[in-house]
Amino acid sequence: MSEQLPPQGVRLDSGEFTGIDPRIFTTSPARSPQIPTAPRARAGGTVEMTIDGTPVTVPGDFTILEACRAQGVDIPTLCTLSTLTPEGVCRMCVVDTGSRALTPSCSARVGQGMTVWTDNERVRHSRKLVLELLASSVDVDLAGPELPDGSIARYMAEYGADPARFGPPSAPAPAGARDAAEAGHHSAPDGSVAERVAQPVKVDNPLFVRDYAKCILCYKCVEACGSDAQNTFAISVAGRGFAARVSTEFDVGLAESACVFCGNCINVCPTGALMFRSEYELRQAGEWRDEDQSVTRTICPYCGVGCTLELHVQDNRIVKVLSPLDAQVTSGNLCVKGRFGFDFVQVRAKGSDREA
Numbered sequence: 344m345s346e347q348l349p350p351q352g353v354r355l356d357s358g359e360f361t362g363i364d365p366r367i368f369t370t371s372p373a374r375s376p377q378i379p380t381a382p383r384a385r386a387g388g389t390v391e392m393t394i395d396g397t398p399v400t401v402p403g404d405f406t407i408l409e410a411c412r413a414q415g416v417d418i419p420t421l422c423t424l425s426t427l428t429p430e431g432v433c434r435m436c437v438v439d440t441g442s443r444a445l446t447p448s449c450s451a452r453v454g455q456g457m458t459v460w461t462d463n464e465r466v467r468h469s470r471k472l473v474l475e476l477l478a479s480s481v482d483v484d485l486a487g488p489e490l491p492d493g494s495i496a497r498y499m500a501e502y503g504a505d506p507a508r509f510g511p512p513s514a515p516a517p518a519g520a521r522d523a524a525e526a527g528h529h530s531a532p533d534g535s536v537a538e539r540v541a542q543p544v545k546v547d548n549p550l551f552v553r554d555y556a557k558c559i560l561c562y563k564c565v566e567a568c569g570s571d572a573q574n575t576f577a578i579s580v581a582g583r584g585f586a587a588r589v590s591t592e593f594d595v596g597l598a599e600s601a602c603v604f605c606g607n608c609i610n611v612c613p614t615g616a617l618m619f620r621s622e623y624e625l626r627q628a629g630e631w632r633d634e635d636q637s638v639t640r641t642i643c644p645y646c647g648v649g650c651t652l653e654l655h656v657q658d659n660r661i662v663k664v665l666s667p668l669d670a671q672v673t674s675g676n677l678c679v680k681g682r683f684g685f686d687f688v689q690v691r692a693k694g695s696d697r698e699a
């Protein structure tokens with residue numbers, strides 16, 4: 344091969360060298376004349392089924408959750424979101440379809456003749472236990488189905504969940520201990536305390552913090568960072584069983600990882616485990632006041648894509664930037680500039696008498 348390469352200084356496309364067809368290197372392959380199209384819609388038609396004893400007709404491509412919600416039936420969820428592929432991991436949304444195991448309604452499709460019970464004893468018992476296991480091991484004070492708004496408390500009350508019955512909480516793990524756990528290496532708990540995922544907050548960059556003591560392992564951040572939106576794959580779930588945790592590769596800091604600081608993971612985190620540094624610091628100082636904040640929708644000023652921003656403002660300062668999931672252009676996803684590049688707004692010209 345080497346004698347086929349051009350002498351130094353001779354360009355492949357100069358015409359002076361004929362050893363290799365220069366088009367191999369200088370011409371893009373012809374594009375397919377076929378215009379890419381969106382994947383075909385799922386099978387259409389309708390199915391007849393029964394929800395809580397009521398016969399209904401629903402589109403055949405609905406999930407059980409969509410079918411129930413279309414009938415006004417409230418089903419609690421934690422790990423599902425309209426913009427993400429359902430992972431079916433939290434098991435809050437289970438319903439009874441008469442099969443041996445309860446069915447996660449967020450990820451199972453409706454079927455012809457299906458019978459669904461959304462609130463019988465079996466379902467309520469399962470949801471209660473899920474809530475108790477979560478709340479005994481994770482700080483779920485801020486958790487909600489879609490946003491960290493604390494609305495999980497409503498489910499706790501509704502299902503009579505009592506996480507304290509597993510005993511007093513275990514001591515928090517020292518920094519790095521949970522990240523060092525190896526898959527398959529377990530030590531038996533002594534049963535006197537409720538095991539927790541508590542550990543110090545990871546503050547390794549100026550933009551956002553990761554407080555995995557609040558992580559319910561819903562996978563939403565992993566999906567948003569991966570193939571559902573960002574395709575960066577900076578984070579994934581490492582470890583097994585109780586040692587499972589969201590991690591960068593080899594647990595390196597975010598700045599050393601593949602992370603591009605788009606913050607799309609924060610936008611989907613339902614527990615506050617991923618949080619703007621500005622929000623985290625205000626909460627630490629006891630100065631975070633939801634009730635005093637305004638939320639303004641506007642368009643990102645940085646480029647022509649035109650992403651929709653939701654500016655959360657407290658005391659005349661932008662404290663958090665989210666993006667609505669129903670934004671047509673980006674479905675709630677932003678880049679680092681739209682998400683975090685707002686400090687300039689607070690800078691006033693020298694001599695300005697306007698409040699900073």
Ligand code: SF4
Nearest residue numbers: 568602603605606608
């Ligand atoms: S900020 Fe973006 S790139 Fe970084 S972990 Fe979150 S989703 Fe992935």
Ligand code: SF4
Nearest residue numbers: 558559561562564612
């Ligand atoms: S960090 Fe948030 S979004 Fe990610 S798995 Fe944990 S709770 Fe879910």
Ligand code: FES
Nearest residue numbers: 422431433434449
């Ligand atoms: S919402 Fe269905 S399994 Fe989590």
